[in-house]
Amino acid sequence: MTNRSRSFRVPDKPSLDGIEAKWVDVWDESGVYRFDRTKSRDEIFSIDTPPPTVSGSLHIGHAFSYTHTDLVARYQRMRGKSVFYPMGWDDNGLPTERRVQNYYGVRCDPSIPYDPDFSPPAKPDPKRQVPVSRRNFIELCERLTAEDEKVFEGVWRRMGLSVDWTHTYATIDDGSRAAAQRAFLRNLARGEAYMAEAPTLWDVTFRTAVAQAELEDRERTGAYHKVAFHRPDGTPVHIETTRPELIPACVALVAHPDDERYQDLFGGTVTSPVFGVEVPVKSHWLAEPDKGSGIAMICTFGDTTDVTWWRELQLETRPIVGWDGRIISDPPPGIGSEAAREAYARLAGATVHTARERMVEMLRESGDLVGEPTPTTRPVKFYEKGDKPLEVVTTRQWYIRNGGRDADVRDRLLARGRELQWHPDHMRSRYEHWVEGLNGDWLISRQRFFGVPFPVWYPLDGDGNPRYDEPIVPDEAALPVDPSSEAPAGYTEEQRGEPGGFTGDPDIMDTWATSSLSPQIAGGWERDEDLFSRVFPMDLRPQGQDIIRTWLFSTVVRADFENGCLPWRTAAISGWILDPDRKKMSKSKGNVVTPIDLLERYSSDAIRYWAASGRLGTDTALDEGQMKVGRRLSIKILNATKFALSVAGEDAADRPEAVTEPLDRSMLAALAEVVEDATAAFEAYDHTRALERAERFFWEFCDDYLELVKARAYEEGTAESASARAALLQALSVIQRLFAPFLPFTAEEVWSWWREGSVHAASWPQAADVRAAAVDGDPAVLEAASAVLRAVRKSKSEAKLSMRAEVERVAVRGKHVARARVAEGDIRAAGRAAALDFEESDAEELSVEVTLPPAAE
């Protein structure tokens, strides 16, 4: 910096009002957050931004965690990195489907042909949803999500996210679909993806398969029913079950191999009540002697334990629950007798719930229900978005290997978890426990409509049956494809569904199968290899702790298979937002707070301040008090800057060499420590600490340093005055840059009053530079001077005097009076002391004696 005089553009009445709109526009026009793709990998910091679900509404939790990411982005940008900070929109999947159905009053019927002229009903009637083709449905999804995205973008900009808005993607756009299909085809070619017909957790409402990661347990009431099976000699064997309706699906009984009570039964058979089906009695270590009667019935399939037993004991299959959650009409194998068929007919077509009631009636009639059912509550598995218990249904599905069945894959993925840097570190254990606890591969197919279709067709044999083991795949160059509306190479559309022709795979991929590729999608994998080589693997994955098992894990899986590396170096995990009653905020609880109202009441920077005060991985309460504090800090920065600039004056030397006074150098020395701490904190992803250091320094700077030096600075033409003025400018510049990541609007506003360009393009302050400016400055000098000033203020306050009341005499004693003495003139002026004496003593602590003038009457 030169010593030329500058012009200050300080408003008369600084205010936060309207600064968001003002700077959002300026930033957009100047492109200050634009990613510079000419930089090399080591000059780039790349972020795998979480794509928010646009069909959901924004809530304050988004503002919280996205601010954390923005803090890092802004810090790295000021450190000189070209920051790759894209934004994705997750518009793929069930939430969008539901919203589109309600919004437009339509429902998807894949059997209907595409109508290019379709327009949705003017007045949606939720009771009479208009059936539309899959392609029409998807077009509506795209139309609505485009509108939702605009709303989201507006809020993000208003929040001050320094996203490069020229780099956006949507999880349903062509690029994402092509990437998801390409990755899948490569998984398929390498044997990492496969199709299997197997018992699958099934949501009967959405009529789709569900993956392990999407399960949750809910407490449900039920009842134990004590039911008699019969030995060949007619004597009963009592089992207890909460699902008597599955008795026709029973394929065996099972007890623990060591259970004395059932030794004579193992290897033999019993017959089921009502149906009289003969089933074997088996032993298995999973059966628990102290549960119920110690012997359980195995059905196909009541729960996942049944699946385990069925597989390991190689039992028969007697499915009775259909895709719609009702008892299927035809009885399963084994139900042969006339009486059994009649009994089954009473259940056929009923819901599981109704079937249970009817089964209990029949058990009562046959005398096989012992006593009355005993009420109980037990955890039942649900799809996290569903509202009926999951059933287990045998279906044909696509899977991707994830270590759930291969020890070597699991070990490799565990090693990836250890390779990744976690903030906070203990989040790593969630990953490890999840991977260690996997009990099957990743089920990626969903029987839904709005999503990425599997890029696969199947040839039909002469009878029109699909040959699933000979899938037809497209050329990668043709991606994305929609097998439901495009014919595979070598076929024509007329051959669809015809014997000897083909059929398209009807399913779509789970939304995580696409979002697990977010680093590849955003980074230009196979689309823009130059970009990809500069940003991948990415530096940072920020995300919530709840989706470690889904998004984080699946992204690691895909990158490991496709790229042979971690998708990013570091994962930063945000905590929950709790409402003021410390309950987790979630839509289902109805305690969600939208950010717009808060943004308007407190300003964006105030919300960011609150968000920045929450540490990574730590749950944080929604605290308007903190927002008030943030607002106050912002206003203080405006006012203090205005004051400091007016005191310094446009002719002040903006040169470190002009800082000559011990107090001024002391202040800069203290500031150098703050810069050092804040920098170290940011490097360790500890933004809270960086903020706390900057903030504490700033308040002391205002309360003490500004008060101490203002009189001296006001002098004209002295070296001492020039020193204060130069120090003020040096400090302002550093302080404003320290706050820039946290309070981007406020920092930009005050920076613009006296500097050219954006503070967000300025360089992060270097502790070494500040220390060099401080020369021999000793932080203890400012501390000592402040201590004396505080003592004076305390005396005045206790005497109920105004702060500008004159003081007769101030006497300072202690071993280190010299520290205060070098600021003698400043202390006297700030304290309005007529006399100021220093006396050296042995006391380590500085003591201050204040003599006030006799009370004026």
Add this chain to the structure above:
RNA sequence: GGGCGCAUAGCUCAGUUGGUCAGAGCAUCCGGCUUACAACCGGAAGGUCACAGGUUCGAGCCCUGUUGCGCCCACCA
């Protein structure tokens, strides 16, 4: 049943390798229009650091156990 995390002033939280570490802000109370800021400023009062042991010259800090809260996982008949 297993795991992870948390427990410090009325509230929200700092306390980095054990040695002025008992702190900040809010709220409360007292005082002050002080020419940057009254949407402001100054000051005060507030805590057996969940509990019980242990290690140590010395423990919010390390170890063990207990209790309470939150979350995750689990094969839940």
